[in-house]
Amino acid sequence: MALIQLNDVSKSYQVGQISQPALRNVSVDIETGGLVTFVGPSGSGKTTLLNLIGCMDRPSSGRITVDGKRVDNLGRKASAAFRGAHLGFIFQSFNLLPVLTVYENVEYPLLMIRRAPADQRQERVLRILEAVDMAGQKDKLPDQISGGQKQRVAVARALVTQPKVILADEPTANLDTETAKKIIALMREMRDAFGTTFVFSTHDPRIVEQADVVHTIVDGRLVSDSDFALHKSSGGADHA
Amino acid sequence: MRSLFKIALRNLRRYTRRTLLTSLLIVVGVVMVLLFSGLAGSFKSTMIGLITDSGLGHMQIHRRGFVASIDSLPLNLNMSPEGYAKVLQTLEAEPEILASAPRIKLGGMLSNYMDTTSVRISAVDPDRELAVSPGLSGRLIQPLINASLLAPGQVIIPERLARGLNIEPGQNVVLVATNRDGSVNGGQFEVVNLIEDVLGPQGRDAYMHIDDARTLLRMDQQEVTEVILRVRDFQRLDRVAAALESKLAGFTTSQGAPAFELHTWAKLSPFANIANMIDVLTITVKIVMIAIVLISVLNVMLMSVFERVREIGTMSAMGTAPRTILGLFVIEGGLLGLFGSMLGAGLGLAALAAIKAAEVSISFARMDNLVLRPSIDPWEVAAILGIVVLVAVLAALQPAWKASRMDPVQALGHV
Numbered sequence: 001m002a003l004i005q006l007n008d009v010s011k012s013y014q015v016g017q018i019s020q021p022a023l024r025n026v027s028v029d030i031e032t033g034g035l036v037t038f039v040g041p042s043g044s045g046k047t048t049l050l051n052l053i054g055c056m057d058r059p060s061s062g063r064i065t066v067d068g069k070r071v072d073n074l075g076r077k078a079s080a081a082f083r084g085a086h087l088g089f090i091f092q093s094f095n096l097l098p099v100l101t102v103y104e105n106v107e108y109p110l111l112m113i114r115r116a117p118a119d120q121r122q123e124r125v126l127r128i129l130e131a132v133d134m135a136g137q138k139d140k141l142p143d144q145i146s147g148g149q150k151q152r153v154a155v156a157r158a159l160v161t162q163p164k165v166i167l168a169d170e171p172t173a174n175l176d177t178e179t180a181k182k183i184i185a186l187m188r189e190m191r192d193a194f195g196t197t198f199v200f201s202t203h204d205p206r207i208v209e210q211a212d213v214v215h216t217i218v219d220g221r222l223v224s225d226s227d228f229a230l231h232k233s234s235g236g237a238d239h240a
Numbered sequence: 241m242r243s244l245f246k247i248a249l250r251n252l253r254r255y256t257r258r259t260l261l262t263s264l265l266i267v268v269g270v271v272m273v274l275l276f277s278g279l280a281g282s283f284k285s286t287m288i289g290l291i292t293d294s295g296l297g298h299m300q301i302h303r304r305g306f307v308a309s310i311d312s313l314p315l316n317l318n319m320s321p322e323g324y325a326k327v328l329q330t331l332e333a334e335p336e337i338l339a340s341a342p343r344i345k346l347g348g349m350l351s352n353y354m355d356t357t358s359v360r361i362s363a364v365d366p367d368r369e370l371a372v373s374p375g376l377s378g379r380l381i382q383p384l385i386n387a388s389l390l391a392p393g394q395v396i397i398p399e400r401l402a403r404g405l406n407i408e409p410g411q412n413v414v415l416v417a418t419n420r421d422g423s424v425n426g427g428q429f430e431v432v433n434l435i436e437d438v439l440g441p442q443g444r445d446a447y448m449h450i451d452d453a454r455t456l457l458r459m460d461q462q463e464v465t466e467v468i469l470r471v472r473d474f475q476r477l478d479r480v481a482a483a484l485e486s487k488l489a490g491f492t493t494s495q496g497a498p499a500f501e502l503h504t505w506a507k508l509s510p511f512a513n514i515a516n517m518i519d520v521l522t523i524t525v526k527i528v529m530i531a532i533v534l535i536s537v538l539n540v541m542l543m544s545v546f547e548r549v550r551e552i553g554t555m556s557a558m559g560t561a562p563r564t565i566l567g568l569f570v571i572e573g574g575l576l577g578l579f580g581s582m583l584g585a586g587l588g589l590a591a592l593a594a595i596k597a598a599e600v601s602i603s604f605a606r607m608d609n610l611v612l613r614p615s616i617d618p619w620e621v622a623a624i625l626g627i628v629v630l631v632a633v634l635a636a637l638q639p640a641w642k643a644s645r646m647d648p649v650q651a652l653g654h655v
Contacts, residue, residue, distance in 0.1 A: 051649050054557070056557055056647075056648045056649050056652075076645075077562060080560065080561055080562065081559065083558065083559035084558065084560070084561075085559065091554065091557075095553075095652075097247075097554070098254065098551070099247060099250035099254055100247070100250075108558070109558055112243060112244075112555075112564060113558060113559045113560055113561075157558075
């Protein structure tokens with residue numbers, strides 16, 4: 001069974017008197033341990049799709065299963081609990097909590113959501129900060145580090161609870177090319193180290209090149225599925 | 241919980257200016273309440289002490305119907321010796337009564353042989369009177385001789401009345417009074433002392449010996465008009481009064497009506513109304529303070545939630561439970577209230593101590609040089625702090641609730 005399954009999922013938003021469709025009958029399976037991207041132009045429904053997988057929104061119709069649990073009909077508290085237990089998030093604007101240090105930001109999900117014991121928290125946080133090469137900056141506040149470093153911390157924060165899935169909405173949009181490449185490379189390393197599945201929404205070709213699987217969305221419809229191998233054989237970017 | 245406090249504290253520090261301004265408003269409110277409570281409270285207790293200790297007593301027992309006719313001082317409503325004995329017997333069985341003293345109240349004419357004026361007189365047993373009115377000696381112009389208020393043949397007259405008639409201590413005066421049957425009798429007395437006026441129904445009375453009054457009024461029996469009582473613990477006055485009242489209710493007239501009536505100082509002195517007004521004003525000032533805290537904390541927390549929408553969205557997206565987000569903002573509000581109230585309490589208490597040290601004096605009614613010694617019960621300070629923190633928490637609840645219910649998708653998209 002796929003890690004994430006979307007069956008005939010639609011989502012519409014009510015704008016005044018008009019129902020505005022954002023996703024139309026999307027069905028897709030996402031397997032464990034890949035770098036999966038959803039690409040498409042702005043307004044195509046990528047973020048909506050990630051929000052639905054991330055239990056932050058509910059579909060108008062269809063069925064969504066994440067890690068064997070149906071999540072399309074969860075209530076507010078249950079969806080928060082599910083996100084805390086199974087998912088990690090990386091945001092375009094990093095979204096680190098400004099009053100917490102690098103260490104405390106990474107510790108936050110373990111402390112405030114998982115309620116992990118202190119020794120376990122310390123061990124995990126330091127290990128993950130080492131992994132993202134931010135251990136030396138652990139006592140700094142977010143406004144004392146660069147954008148790339150912030151995104152490294154955000155990756156560490158998403159990974160620290162060892163979720164099966166990390167959802168990343170345009171994670172490189174605010175980064176320069178060099179930093180973006182490093183972040184993607186970091187994600188690949190983390191995927192290999194922890195077996196985490198990364199699901200991105202992006203229209204950044206730098207991510208698309210590096211992805212294992214690319215799904216294209218246009219006007220809320222999934223128009224093509226491209227296995228990376230196919231993509232690569234048809235002249236896609238080289239990938240180690 | 242500790243982590244929530246840490247984050248809340250840092251968020252307050254993050255918006256330093258706003259936190260300081262809000263705290264300042266709370267400080268002003270708390271200082272205002274403490275100053276008003278301290279000053280008004282001390283004025284009230286000083287006045288009550290002055291009134292009760294220097295004439296009125298804590299409670300008075302009369303024959304039923306006397307207080308309703310008190311302006312005419314009716315001699316026919318005096319207690320008989322048997323009635324007085326019953327009252328004394330009841331008082332002896334009441335351990336919370338510290339002292340009691342009998343008085344005869346009468347009206348008369350006072351003359352310095354040239355001018356004559358009307359006067360109200362309290363005829364007292366001097367030793368027992370000082371036990372129920374320990375402040376009486378403080379009102380005298382000259383110090384007591386041999387700790388005795390007066391002896392038979394002596395009178396103490398109000399200072400203002402003495403000044404009007406050019407009477408000095410040591411002079412003789414004539415007192416004329418009408419007895420119960422309507423016949424007039426007079427006697428010559430030495431003015432042994434003068435007494436300052438004090439607020440209250442007996443504040444301008446002259447004093448004479450109770451035996452002299454009986455002679456002047458040609459009483460056949462040892463009648464008394466009233467029995468003045470002093471309790472051991474003034475805080476328990478109402479409880480003691482209620483207990484005593486129910487015991488006195490057991491004594492009835494031949495018609496079956498209660499024979500005696502008991503009144504506390506509050507029912508006899510008009511100052512009780514002023515004391516009630518002070519209490520109402522104190523409550524009003526507290527309500528103003530609560531409004532200040534409520535509005536300022538509500539305003540600052542609403543702004544805080546509005547400015548941190550994306551942060552709330554991030555916390556919510558990561559799976560933070562709504563109650564944790566609610567708790568964070570409630571704690572922020574509560575801490576704001578706590579800081580403001582602590583600082584306000586410190587400043588307010590310092591201001592009260594400064595006023596006390598400065599020995600500020602005021603005039604009230606016809607009393608001059610009343611020194612204000614403001615103080616405030618530590619429990620009241622604690623209650624004020626508690627109220628401020630509680631109100632701050634309540635004010636933060638609505639914005640906190642709003643934050644905890646925020647849709648993460650909309651919050652993350654907030655610009």
